[in-house]
Amino acid sequence: QSVLTQPPSVSAAPGQKVTISCSGTSSNVGKNYVSWYQQLPGTAPKLLIYDNDKRPSGIPDRFSGSKSGTSATLGITGLQTGDEADYYCGAWDRSLTAVVFGEGTKVTVL
C-alpha cells in the first residue's frame, strides 16, 4: 500500500478537464515539494510538474499543479487522447527518509 493516496482512475471526454488528487501527511506532502509524473503505456515515467506547480520546459500549460496543506492536485485541461496514461505523485517523506509515490491514477479519455 502506497504512502500517498490517489484515486485509481479518472475519465472525461476530449477537451474536458480532469483533476487528480494526491493526499499525504505532514511527513511528506505537508512539509515537502510534490512532483508529478506521466507514464504512457510501456514507457518510462516523464516529469510533468515539480516543486508543486512548476513545469519543465516542453510541458504544455494544459498541465498544472497545486498544493494545499497535505494534499496536492494535478490538473489537465483540454484533454487529448494522447493524455491517456498513468499519473503518479511523489514527495520526500521525512519520517521514512525516502521518496514516496502514490499508487497511480489511470486517466481515460472517453
Next chain:
Amino acid sequence: QVQLVQSGTEVKKPGDSVKVSCKSSEYTYADFGISWVRQAPGQGLEWMGWISGYNGKTDYAQKVQGRVSMTTDTFTRTAYMELRSLTSEDTAIYFCARDLNWFDSSGQHSRKFDFWGQGTLVTVSS
C-alpha cells in the same frame, strides 16, 4: 540532449544477484545524482535509493537496505545498481533517473527526476 541508457533484460534465479547499469550523457555528471526506481508488474513506482554523481554518497530505502549497492564511475558516467539475494518479489522493471534534490531555506525538500532511462526488466524465477 540528456540521455540515460540502461543495460538489457536479466533473468535470474532466487538467491542470485543482479547488476544493472545506467550510462549518462550530455550533462555535467557531478551536478546531479542518480535515483533507482522499480516497478513490479502492474504495480506503481517504488524508490530504491540515490547516489550522488559528485562524491558517490548513497541513500537507500529501508526496504532494500542491506541487499542493494549503488555505485558510480565518473569517468564513464555510468551508475550501477546491484541487488542481492533475489526473490520473486524483486521481479520488476528497474529505472534509473537523473535526480536533482535540495532543501530550501524553510527546510522543505525539493526533488525531481527529470530524465529517465528506458528501464531494465529483471525476472526472478526458478
